[in-house]
Amino acid sequence: MIIELILSKQVVHYQDIMEYTGMSRKTITKYLNKVEAIVNQQGVELVRKRGQGIHFRGNTNALLAKFPALKDGSQSEEERRISIMTFLTQQSSPILLDDIADHFFISRSTLERDLNILKSSYGLKLTATTEGIQFKSSEGDVRRLIGQLLQSYWGQEIKQNQRTGKMVRTFKIPASLKRYVDKQTLDQMQRVLNQFVATLKVDVNEYQYESLLIHTTIAIQRIRNGEYISHLSSSRLNGITISPSTTKLAKMLVAAFGCTLPDEEIAYLNIHVAAIEDGYIDLAHNGIVEQEMVNWLRTVLSDYDNQLLRNLTLHLRPALVRIKNGISITNPYCNQVKTYFPVAFDHALALAMAITKRYRLQLTEDEIAYLALHFESFIERRKTSRSDVELVIVCSTGYGTAELLKQRVMDKLPNVNIVNTLSVSELMAGPVTADIVISTIPLRLNGTRVIQVTPFLNDHEIDVLKKLSQDVRKEKYAREAFVKLLSPNGIITNSSATNKQAAIIQITDQLQTHGYVDKQMQASALAREQVASTIIDKFAIPHGDINHVLKPTIGILTSKRGIEWDHERVHIVFFVALNRTVESQMDDIYSYFYSLIQNANRMAALTKAQDVQSIIEILAHDKGE
Known part of the structure; x- marks a missing residue:
C-alpha cells in the first residue's frame, strides 16, 4: 500500500x-x-x-x-497468522510481543488480536513471563497444531496421468509450513498410504485419508529430527490394543523411510487407524444401522424423516470416533453454510449440544456445519410448491395460442398461480389485478410488472419470468413476513454494551420484559454462543432455544462505537427469536433478512439511526436497494 x-x-x-x-x-x-x-x-x-x-x-x-x-506476494491476514504461529513454534526461549510485532511489521494491537484468534481457532497454548511469551507444549500438541494448519491451507488437485491414465492427487504445502512437511516426503507417503488403504477391508473417506496422510508425514519428519512423542504426552495411550492394521502400516513406514518407530509413535498412529476402522459402517450388511443411535436421534430431533435419520447416523458414527480421538477436520464452507442455511445450522447446533450432553464430546463449528448440510437436505425435501405469485396472460392470437402459452408457463413455473387468460377485448373491458402480466403484444400497466413474450415462451423469456417471480415473492411475501416480526419494543438504539455478553443480556432483558421470550432465553443464548460463533460478516445474530420463545420476533441492538464479539467489532446485533408458529414462513423470513444484511448502505443507515422508528423504516422499505 x-x-x-x-x-x-x-x-x-x-x-x-x-x-x-x-x-x-x-x-x-x-x-x-x-x-x-x-x-x-x-x-x-x-x-x-x-x-x-x-x-x-x-x-x-x-x-x-x-x-x-x-x-x-503480500500476505493476507490468515497467512500472517499462520506465519506467526509457525514462528512461535520455532522459538526455543521467550520472546517479547514488541519484538514479534517488529518482526512481522505490524502493530502490537494487531499482534494481540492475531494471538487471540489463534488461541480460539487453533487452541494455540502460550505461557507468559516477564521475558515474553513462549509456545511450550508437548510434541503431540505441536503435531496437532501443524496438522490443523495443513488441513486448513493446503491445496489439493487431482489430475489424470497422460501416460497411464491413472488419477493422481497432489497437495500444495503453504510456504510457512515447508519446514515441517517437504514435498518429497509427502509424495512418498502418499504412495505408502495408497498401498496400505488398498489392503484394508473398509472404505476410507476423504477426511480420514487426509488426517492419516497429514499425521504420518509430520510424524516421519519429526522422528527424523529426533522429535518424538514424549512419555508424558502419550500417557493416555497406555493399555490400548494395537490394531493389526496399525502394525502393518508401521512396518510399511519403516521399510519406506528407513526409520525406527518407537512404541509411543505406533500407539499414536493407532488412533488414526482405529478412527477409520471403528467408524466404518457396512451398509450392505447393516441396512439402517446403529439402531441405538437412531432411537436416540428420534428423541432429540423435533422433526425428521427416515432419510435424515439414516444420513445423520452414517455421518455421526465416524465423526464421534474422530472427535473422541482428538482428530479434527476443517470445513472450507463453514461460513457459507452459516450464512445461506441458518435454519439448518441452528438445527445442527441443537443436535451438537445434545451430543455434548450425551457423549461428553465437543463438536467444532466445522463439524456442526457438516451436520447442517444433512438438515438442509431434509428441509429441501419437505418444501412444497406454493402458488402465491399471481400471473395473468394476455394473448392476441387466439384461444389455441393462449392455451399453449398457459401450458408452457405451468410447466416451467409450477409455483406461479395463473389467475386468468385474457384476450385483448377482455383486457380492454376492465382493470387487471395480478403480480405479473405476460402479454404477446406491447402493454403498459400502472404498478404492475409486464413482460412481452412470444407465444412459444423461449428460454430467455422463461428465465426473465423466473427472476420476476422471485422478486415478487421477496417483495410481496418475504418482506411482509419479516416486517411483521419487528416491534419498537424489541429494538435498542446506540447501546452502551461493549462486549457480546453484555449485548446479549441487554437485548434478552428487553425481549423478556415485553413478553417475547421467557427468562431462560438469556442463559440459552449465552450457552449457544459458547458452542459456535454467531458472527456473519460484520453482524452478530445470536439466538437461543426456540422453546424459550413466547412470541416470535427479531430483536435489534445497534452501537455506533461497536461491540467486541469474538475478536471482531460489530455495530448491529439481530436477536433471532423464532418458533414453530412461523415455521411455514421461515424461508421467506431468512430470504429477506439476508438480502438486508448484504446491503451495505442499509446496514450503515441502521448504525446511524437515532430512533426506533427510523430503524423499522429502513428495514421495511427498499431504501438503498
Whole structure:
C-alpha cells in the first residue's frame, strides 16, 4: 500500500501514509524500513528528509514493472497468522510481543488480536513471563497444531496421468509450513498410504485419508529430527490394543523411510487407524444401522424423516470416533453454510449440544456445519410448491395460442398461480389485478410488472419470468413476513454494551420484559454462543432455544462505537427469536433478512439511526436497494 501510494503521488508525508493506511507513525516507520529494503533491490532509493517529504529517487520503471508481483506476494491476514504461529513454534526461549510485532511489521494491537484468534481457532497454548511469551507444549500438541494448519491451507488437485491414465492427487504445502512437511516426503507417503488403504477391508473417506496422510508425514519428519512423542504426552495411550492394521502400516513406514518407530509413535498412529476402522459402517450388511443411535436421534430431533435419520447416523458414527480421538477436520464452507442455511445450522447446533450432553464430546463449528448440510437436505425435501405469485396472460392470437402459452408457463413455473387468460377485448373491458402480466403484444400497466413474450415462451423469456417471480415473492411475501416480526419494543438504539455478553443480556432483558421470550432465553443464548460463533460478516445474530420463545420476533441492538464479539467489532446485533408458529414462513423470513444484511448502505443507515422508528423504516422499505 505504501509503495503504491508513493508511486501514485510521487511525494508524500507521514500524515498522508497514516491517513491512507490507518496506522500510527511508529508503525509507518517500521514499514518504511521494509519498503526501503524492497526498493533498493530494484535500484531505487527511498528518501526520507524533513522538508522534502518521502519519495523515491532513481529509475522507478523497474519498480513499476515489479510492483504487481510485490502486491500479489503480500500476505493476507490468515497467512500472517499462520506465519506467526509457525514462528512461535520455532522459538526455543521467550520472546517479547514488541519484538514479534517488529518482526512481522505490524502493530502490537494487531499482534494481540492475531494471538487471540489463534488461541480460539487453533487452541494455540502460550505461557507468559516477564521475558515474553513462549509456545511450550508437548510434541503431540505441536503435531496437532501443524496438522490443523495443513488441513486448513493446503491445496489439493487431482489430475489424470497422460501416460497411464491413472488419477493422481497432489497437495500444495503453504510456504510457512515447508519446514515441517517437504514435498518429497509427502509424495512418498502418499504412495505408502495408497498401498496400505488398498489392503484394508473398509472404505476410507476423504477426511480420514487426509488426517492419516497429514499425521504420518509430520510424524516421519519429526522422528527424523529426533522429535518424538514424549512419555508424558502419550500417557493416555497406555493399555490400548494395537490394531493389526496399525502394525502393518508401521512396518510399511519403516521399510519406506528407513526409520525406527518407537512404541509411543505406533500407539499414536493407532488412533488414526482405529478412527477409520471403528467408524466404518457396512451398509450392505447393516441396512439402517446403529439402531441405538437412531432411537436416540428420534428423541432429540423435533422433526425428521427416515432419510435424515439414516444420513445423520452414517455421518455421526465416524465423526464421534474422530472427535473422541482428538482428530479434527476443517470445513472450507463453514461460513457459507452459516450464512445461506441458518435454519439448518441452528438445527445442527441443537443436535451438537445434545451430543455434548450425551457423549461428553465437543463438536467444532466445522463439524456442526457438516451436520447442517444433512438438515438442509431434509428441509429441501419437505418444501412444497406454493402458488402465491399471481400471473395473468394476455394473448392476441387466439384461444389455441393462449392455451399453449398457459401450458408452457405451468410447466416451467409450477409455483406461479395463473389467475386468468385474457384476450385483448377482455383486457380492454376492465382493470387487471395480478403480480405479473405476460402479454404477446406491447402493454403498459400502472404498478404492475409486464413482460412481452412470444407465444412459444423461449428460454430467455422463461428465465426473465423466473427472476420476476422471485422478486415478487421477496417483495410481496418475504418482506411482509419479516416486517411483521419487528416491534419498537424489541429494538435498542446506540447501546452502551461493549462486549457480546453484555449485548446479549441487554437485548434478552428487553425481549423478556415485553413478553417475547421467557427468562431462560438469556442463559440459552449465552450457552449457544459458547458452542459456535454467531458472527456473519460484520453482524452478530445470536439466538437461543426456540422453546424459550413466547412470541416470535427479531430483536435489534445497534452501537455506533461497536461491540467486541469474538475478536471482531460489530455495530448491529439481530436477536433471532423464532418458533414453530412461523415455521411455514421461515424461508421467506431468512430470504429477506439476508438480502438486508448484504446491503451495505442499509446496514450503515441502521448504525446511524437515532430512533426506533427510523430503524423499522429502513428495514421495511427498499431504501438503498
